[in-house]
Amino acid sequence: MKTFMNQDFLLTNETARTLYHSYAEQMPVFDYHNHLSAREIYDDIRFSNITRAWLYGDHYKWRAMRTAGFPEELVTGPCGELSPSESEEQDYRRFCAWAETIEGAIGNPLYHWTHLELQRYFDITLPLSPGTCKEIWDSCNSRLSSPDFSVRNLLKKQNVKSLCTTNDPCEDLHYHRLLKKEGFSVEVLPTFRPDKAYLIGKEDYPRYLDALAKAWGHPIGCLSDLKEALTSRLDFFIREAGCLLSDHSLEGCIYAPAADEQAQAIFEKRMSGSCLSLEERRCFQGNVLTFLGKQYAARGIAMQLHIGALRNNAGRMLQCLGPDTGFDSIDDFTYAGELSALLNSMDCTGELPKTILYCLNQRDYEMLAAMCGNFQSAPCRGKVQFGTAWWFCDNKRGMEAQLEVLSSLSLLPVSIGMLTDSRSFLSFPRHEYYRRILCNKIGQWVEDGEYPCHIDYLGKTIQNICYNNALQYLKGTNT
Template sequence: MLVTKTFLDEDFLLQTEAARTLYHEFAKQMPIIDYHNHLPPDQIVADKTFENLTQIWLYGDHYKWRAMRTNGINERYCTGDAGDYEKFEKWAETVPYTLRNPLYHWTHLELQRYFDVHDILSPRTARKIYDECSEKLRTPDFSVRNLLRKMNVEVVCTTDDPLDSLEYHQQLKAEGSFEIQMRPAFRPDKFILITNPNFATYIQKLAALVGFEIQRFDDLTKALRARADFFASLGCLLSDHGLEHIYAADFTIEAADSAFQKVLAGQSLSTTEALVYQSAILHFLGTMYHELGWTQQFHLGALRNNNARALRLLGPDTGWDSMGDWSQAQALSKFLGKLDEYDQLSKTIIYNLNPADNEVIATMIGNFNDGSVAGKIQFGSGWWFLDQKDGMEKQMNALSNMGLLSRFVGMLTDSRSFLSFPRHEYFRRILCNMLGNDIENGELPNDTEWIGQIVQNICYNNAKQYFGF
C-alpha cells in the first residue's frame, strides 16, 4: 500500500532511514557559516525590526517577483506602489502555482522555521498568516540579530564595493558585543568592467576616497590595494566577482594602461582593448588576494538585464536575468594557470550558473589543487537558478564523480533576506538524502559515524577551517 508522506514534516526530503539518521543526528545541529550573501549591514547594526511580512519577505526579492509576473500579476504589486498587504495578497495568490518551484519549499520552510506557521499559504490563509507573522516581526524577538540567532548563524560575509565606507562594519566592531561575526567581502567588479558607461565616474570616486589622483593603471592598482588593506583591517578574508566569464587574454601593463587612459579621456575601446585591460586588472587582483591570504570567489555565467524595457523602467537586479552559455574552460584554465605558475594562486571558489558546465568546472578545479590546502580550489554550491534540489544534486554529483565531495565547503544563501537561512537546511537535507540513499543501496558502507562526520564537515567544519574564521 502506497503511503503518502506529510508535506514538509520532520523527514522532508529524507527518503531512507540512513538519510534520516545523517540529518537528525549529524547535520541538523551544526552552526551556519554564510560566507556569501547580500545582507544589508546597516540593518544588522541597527538590529532592525520589520513592520510586516511584506517588508522582510517581498521587498527586493526578484525570485518572487519573477514568479508573480509569470502568474499574471501586474508590476504594481511587485516593485510598484501597491500597499504592503495588497502585495502580500498577490504573493499568496501566486504561491499555489509555484508547486515544484523551489519557492514553494522555501516559502513554507521559512513560515515554519521562523514563525512556527504550518498552514499552506494561499488566498484563503493569507490574512491569518500575514497578521500572525507581522505581529511577531514587530517584537524584539524577531529583530534581525535574533533572526540570525534563531538559525544558529555563526558568521555572515556581506558583499561590499571598494567604494563602501564599511561604516557599519566599523560600528559593529566598535560595539564588540554581538557574538555573530559580520565580515565584509571585497567585490571590485566596477573597476574591471571598463566598458560600463559609469566607469570613469567610479574611478573619480575611488580617487576621492584614497586621496590621490588615478590617472594611470598603476595608480588604480595602488588605490585598489589601499581599499583591500582597509577591508582586511575589518576582518575581510574573501573577495567576490560576478562575471559572465573569466578574462584571460595576453596582456602587457603598457597596453592595459593605454586602454585605461583612453577611457578616462572619453574615448571608446575596441573589444580587444577592453579584454586586455580586463585581463590585466583581474590578474593583478588575483595576485593581491594571494598576498593578503584571501579566498577569491567567481560567480560565472549570468546573462544579466535581458529585458531592456524593464531595465530602463525598474533598473538592475529586479528579476530579468538568466543563465548564459559562454565557453568557460579555456580562459579559466589560463587565468588560474598564470597565477599558479608563480605560486600566486590563492584559495578559489568557482560557482557555475549553467549546469552544462558542471563537469567542466569539476574537472578544472583538479588541475590546480596542489596539495597545499585541502580543497584549495572549490567547485561552489549551486547558486541563483541552481540553488534548488535538482541543481544542488547535479553540482554535488559532478563534484563527487570528479573530485572530493568530502572537502566541499558547502552552502551559502547568496540572499538579501534575513528569512533565507533555511536554504542551509534545504541543502543539508538534500546532502544527507544523497548519502543515505547510497548507504541503503550498498554503494557506501553503513558506517554512520564516519559518513556523519563527513556530513558535518561539509555543513560547517570545512568552511570553518578553509576560511580561517
C-alpha cells in the same frame, strides 16, 4: 502519502534521516556569500509586516509574481509615497498576490523556501494560499511586532555564527566596523567586490574611478594608480573589518593575457573617450584580475568567481526599475580556455589564491569541477572549490546535480558547502534545505550499497561540509 514538509522532509531513507537529525541539524551556519545590509543589522531593524520582510528587494519572488500575471505595483510596489494606512493596505495586497503565486509554484524551490521560513521562524505549518492568506498574514505580523523578531534575533534563531556581505571597494564599512567594535555575537564581515574597477567598457567607468579615487584619497590617472588604490582598499577591508573573501562576476568576457604596458595603453584609450574592442576589454580585465588574485594570495583571502549571468535583459524595465530587479538570466558562452588561462596566470608563479568557482549554467558543471582539479595544491584541502549550486541552479535538482558532479570528479568531503546569496533576513533555512538534500544523497548511496554504512565517518563529513570546512578554509580555524 507523506505528511507535507514534516521533520523528515526530503529524507527518503533511514541513513539520510540519521545523518540529518544526528549530525547536520544542529550545526551552526557560516554564510560566506550574501547581499545583506550591515547597516540594517547594526540598527537591528524590525519589519512592520511580513511583506516588508519577504517581498521588499527579493527578485526571486518578483520574477514569479510577474510570471503569474500580477502588475508591477504588486511586485516591486507602487510609484510615489503612500500614507501609513495606504502603505499597510498595499503591503497586504502584495502579500495576497504572493500567496496566490506561491500556491502555483509546484516543484519550485520558492515553495519549499517559503514554507521552511514559515515553519522555522513563525511555527506555521499551514500551506500558504489565497484561502490561508489572512490567517498567515496576521500570525506573522503578530510575531514580527515582538523585539524577539528584530534582524539580529532572526539571525540567532537560525544559529548563524558568521556572514559575509558583498561590498564595493569604495564603501567605508562604517557599520561593519561598528558591529565589530560592539562585539555582536554574529560575525558580520565584508567581501571585496571590485568588478566596477576592471569593467572598463562600462559607460560610467570614469565616474566610478572618481569615486574610487575619493575613497582612496588620491587621484587615479594611470593603471598603477588603479592597482595601488585597489590594494589600499583591500587592506582597509581586511584591517578594519576582517574581510576573508573577494567576489567577482564574470560575464561573457573573462581573460586574455596583457602586460602592464598594453593594459596602460588600453586605460589611456578609454579615458580619452574612445571605444574599446571586446579583446581590449578582455586584456584589461585579465591584467587587473591577475594582479588582484596575487594580492589575495599574499593576504590569504579567498577569491570567488561567479560565472555566467546575462544581466539586465529587459532594457525597458532597467530604465524603469534599475538593475537587480529580476531581469537577469543564464548565459551560454564557452569559457574553459579563458578560465584555465586566468587561473594559470596566477598559479604559474605560485600565487593562485584559494578560489571558489560557481557557474550559472548547469551545462558547465563537469567542466568547472574538472577545472578545479588542475590547480589543487597542498597544504590547503580543496584549495580550488567547485562552488555550491548558485542562483538559477539553487534548487533541488541543481543541488543534487552539483553534489553528484562534485563527488564524481573531486572529493565531496572537502566541500565548503552552502551559502544563501540572498538579500533577505529570512533566507537562512536554505542551509537546512541544502543539508537535507546532502544527507539524502549520501544516505541513498549507502542504502544502495555504493558506500559502506560508516556512520561516524559520514556524520563527521556531513558536519564538516555544513560548517567546519568553511571555517577552516576561510579562517584556518579547526573546531
